[in-house]
Amino acid sequence: MIADQTMGGIMQSYQHPEHVASVSWPPDFDVFDRSPDPALDELTELAAVLSLADYAYIAWPDVNRLWFKSRYGFNAAEQPRATSACNVVFATGQSLLITDAAQDVRFPQGGIELPGARPCRSYAGVPLISADQKIVGTLALLAHNPGQFQGEHLTLLDILGRQATTRLELYNRIRAQEHAQRARNRTERALAVERCFVAATLDSIPALVAVLDTAGRIVRFNQSCAQLTGMSLAEAAGRLFVDEVLEPEDREWAVGILRQAAAGQVSGPHETTWRVPGGSTRRVSWTLRPLQGPNGEIQYVIVSGQDVTDQRQAEEALLxxxxxxxxxxxxxxxxxxxxxxxxxxxxxxxxxxxxxxxxxxxxxxxxxxxxxxxxxxxxxxxxxxxxxxxxxxxxxxxxxxxxxxxxxxxxxxxxxxxxxxxxxxxxxxxxxxxxxxAEEALHLATRQRELILQAVGDGIYGIDLDGRLTFINEAGARALGYQADQLTGRDVHEVIHHSHADGTPYSKVTSPILQGMRRRESVRMADEVFWRADGTSIPVEYSASPLIEDGRISGMVVAFQDITERRRLEKMKDEFISTVSHELRTPLTSLRAALGLISSGSLEKRPDKQKQMVDMAIANCDRLVRLVNDILDFDKVEKGHLPLRRVPVEAVDLLRRAAEVAYSAATEAGMAFRIEAVPAVVIADEDRILQVLNELVSNAIKFSPRNTQIKFSAQPLGDKEICLSVEDQGQGIPPEKLEHIFNRFQQGDASDSRPLGGTGLGLALCRSIIEQHDGRIWAESTLGRGSKFFFTLPAASAK
Incomplete structure (x- = not known):
């Protein structure tokens, strides 16, 4: 027994002794309908009386409802499945005991709802499990008062439930036997009807048909054959075909071809004269075909012919x-x-x-x-x-x-x-x-159209007047995640254009494409979505044009484009313009303010302040120059137009030159440099690598406190790479920003970067330069202890 306590309410569920069965709907038993069953009514009443329950029922489920087969204490025929306690039984496949539903969050505070009855606070129910371990229904008890049922009541219900299931299975077997008997009767009637149909068909066709056994004796004549020969079936049955129908001069070779037909060979057509009543003859073209039985042996020979007398007479007369x-x-x-x-x-x-x-x-x-x-x-x-x-x-x-x-x-x-x-x-x-x-020209035009459809990158498809797809090119099917034959004949609106991006549905009345077809007008939409086979949406713009043939519309042709990449580029452009404009506006504002104060003459008597304004203006001009240079360099790198002059160079020389360039700024900031490098030669463009090192050192100086140290190092990574690094003792970079600091206009700490003059492009440019050298760049950082930037360059020994 498994106990589960929720929100102060007590619910006990009892697992079935064997295993959890699966729910089966519609029910497996044909007899499990809504008609009364006295035997099941007695079981339900017995369960209610022995358990002192106010209500009891036997019910079975479908997807949305609970149907009452037998009930005690109420008269309802059905109940929404979601509001019943039996829904838990179907979901778990286990017996269920609820001592107080008012304390169970799954039910209303008043208790479990039952149509036509007062809410109940006690519930006990067991699943009805068929022989193939499927749940076909429940046997349940309900009472107004809490604590009405105990575990022994579930045992009682389990016993009575097995009795109910046994009775249902008995009904099902009886019904299956009745179905089988009816199926046999239907088969026999169908066979009789088929025989009558074949006979009626043979008698109704104008062709001459005779069925012979393998010895050449007549088994059956159709009506046309009987009329031509003047013999009824009763008169012809059992007689030799060649003796009764053919002229003496044709009988010998006819016996030979009959033997061939009996051996399985089709023979004919042969044109001979057949005898007819009154001593005259008719010219007949006839064929012999063998007919195999179920075991593959030839059982009959079918003679089929046509009276061509009139046709031959006409031909002879004409010629x-x-x-x-x-x-x-x-x-x-x-x-x-x-x-x-x-x-x-x-x-x-x-x-x-x-x-x-x-x-x-x-x-x-x-x-x-x-x-x-x-x-x-x-x-x-x-x-x-x-x-x-x-x-x-x-x-x-x-x-x-x-x-x-x-x-x-x-x-x-x-x-x-x-x-x-x-x-x-x-x-x-x-x-x-x-x-x-004309046909050749049409074929050529059709082929050219197919080649054009397959060559264009846009998706193109056509629909008929019912909105069903008639064709789609390969690019369109691929963009939608289908094969072309998977969409042909399907309702395009229901498959790919049924709603907006937010899920708001498009009806066939409001669909722009179908509206255009009804109005015989072209439609162009710039902001729509189509839906792929995997359920995802793609933003598209499309144009739909009506197909007009002989003044009548026969459908629509729709050309669409996936604008996902365009939207991404537009978003990047907007973000770039917004960021660059902000980066330009900030120093220009400071520059304008400083120059305004100087030009106004208000600082003529304050030379120190005037010099401070001049220095500020110069610093902001330098910042603007750096921003423009960074943008130009970044654009060159992105387009692959940045020339590189790679030569062998000592890694330690690069580090020393970077330290010399930044020495004045470091001294002013109260910082010291330390270089630790093993002898190593890299293949690199000296100026561009110094540009990378200067950016890393400049950042280390800006974001580190006074009296700290900046460390340079160079170490080999295997035989093919040399790793250079710049380490500071600054404030560090938050972990969530380490992955983004090499993106454009991203800062480790935006609150510090603006006052310190960062452009937001430096690290992105560094990454592009290093990648163009076939290297890698990354950072490691601990908040409060500093950051370390690494990048790799090819070793000269690897070339």
């Missing part, structure tokens, strides 16, 4: 009549010609010859390949080869005119077989040169 041929062919405004199976022209209409710039007699007898280039000749050979086994071929071939210009002709070629004649090819063609060129 046998010279007058009709001339009327139809010669009057055609398309290419019409015939050729042998080898591709030699046998006849052609006048339009074909005239379009190609020839006379009919000039082309008759010539090979079509003579009018084609090498690629076209290869395509035409493929056509001839295909027509050896197929009835029809379609394709487009460039054909050369007499003047050498090629025209693209779309052909439809058909193999013709007339009785008593050799097979030949009938060709119909249409000049599609202009259409092909």
């Amino acid at each position: 046998s009549s010279e007058a009709r041929y001339r009327q139809v062919v010669e009057g055609s405004l398309g290419f019409v010609f015939t050729c042998t199976m080898e591709g030699r022209l046998t006849s052609l209409n006048a339009f074909t010859a005239e379009t190609l710039g020839y006379r009919v007699e000039d082309l008759t007898g010539r090979s079509i390949a003579e009018l084609l280039d090498s690629t076209g000749a290869l395509t035409f050979q493929e056509c001839l080869h295909a027509l050896q086994t197929k009835d029809e071929w379609q394709g487009a071939i460039p054909v050369r005119r007499s003047d050498g210009v090629y025209r693209r002709i779309a052909f439809r070629s058909r193999r013709m077989e007339l009785r008593g004649e050799r097979p030949f090819i009938l060709n119909h063609g249409v000049d599609v040169t202009e259409q092909h060129e």
Whole structure:
């Protein structure tokens, strides 16, 4: 038992004996609905009576509510889950005992709320756990008075809860069996419906369909086949197909192809005559296809055919009549010609010859390949080869005119077989040169558009009238954290433009892009946000233009830019201008005041004060010069334009020269120098390194008290670096500022830097110079004891 005391209230929770179960909603039991259950009502009433509870219930949860399956002492059907004590049971998966809810901060002072009942101060509840260890509900007791329930009541509830869970599981198994039986019944009905559907489909299609067994006996005729042959299914069933349908001269080879089909080979199409009632025949084109059973063996052969009698009669009539041929062919405004199976022209209409710039007699007898280039000749050979086994071929071939210009002709070629004649090819063609060129131009334009979209750095996407994305370029998808196919077809407003940066939602009515589409107007926004796939926002500016096709709008194209970097640069610029203006204003104000006093003549009788004002003016002028020089040097370093003349130089010489330069200022400030350096040679620009040392020494003098010491040192760091340092005994730098003192306009202690004349750029310039020497610079400090600045330079031995 685990006890937890909060705010003076007593709450006891009992862990389930096995482990904490997970909450399951919606409930796993189909029978766990809101309809009454006498058995569960009896368990609830028994729990209430034995525990002297005012209220009792069995309930189950969903995400937001608690539903009462069985209840005692009240009539409510549901309760918000968050206001119930059972919410704690669902959250922890443990039994819960509350002796006084009025002292528990999780509940109102009046007690636990229960719809249609007085607030209760006592509560006892156990989780109802299914066989798969999921919480499907609770059994709970409530009482008006505090201290009504004890640990033994939880034991009682646990026993009754298992009885309730057992009954629910029994109901669930019964329901599962009923579902399985209904599923079997549905499957059997669906199978029967499917058989009827197949039969009805076969009888409704115009094609001829017959099902044969592997011996060639008829198993089934469809209605079209029965009408053609004059036999009903009852009459045809069990008879041999070839004997009942085909003419005697076709039966022998038909038996052979039936054996091939029974062995798994598709055969056809074959065109033969079928016998029909009255002793006449019909011309039928038919195909044999094997049908496999579940075990992969061939069980049936499907005969599918089409009555082509009328079609063949029409073809024979057309080709046998010279007058009709001339009327139809010669009057055609398309290419019409015939050729042998080898591709030699046998006849052609006048339009074909005239379009190609020839006379009919000039082309008759010539090979079509003579009018084609090498690629076209290869395509035409493929056509001839295909027509050896197929009835029809379609394709487009460039054909050369007499003047050498090629025209693209779309052909439809058909193999013709007339009785008593050799097979030949009938060709119909249409000049599609202009259409092909237009398609090529469209393809080129589409490709150019795609290349342009992928080349631009800005994000570009399009939406349709429903606001769904139709395309997006790679830069746009990458900026939003998606792959292009992840966004295609999705509602762009809901995915990337659903709210402002502060989280205020954009509705589809107020969205500028969708408003522009409704108004057929272009939109330009300079301060908006889009949302990435990871849930972060990016500031953007975008322009949206409507897509107008034939006077009707079909969508919008949106081009957007990520302006994160621009905002950062603008912020840096504003900060820089603000700081520099302050740094300039301070010495200029002092300079103006000093010069004003001198020019007014009020200090003529006070030469000491006048000299002090002159010195102040000179010092402020020097400060302005240093600031301008620092800014110019810093700009050169940042742009990589600061020239460096690196030469070998003794490290101790650099330290001595820095001490000599600062000697006067140190003496005036009452400070001494000490140099500790081992012999070491560095590769450096002497003037720039002295500039760094002078800045560090100047800072040490400004921020150190009198009668202290400034220490210089030089020590090797391995074989490749020499470390130089400047150490003072000043006030030190706060730890939180050590990381920022090398940034522009940052001071270790701003309260001291202004009076002492700092520009705020010195250490930033030092860092840039040292980094340009491939070195590092850093600082260590202890408040009240001083600071130590280090920087490294390449050793001459490493070069």
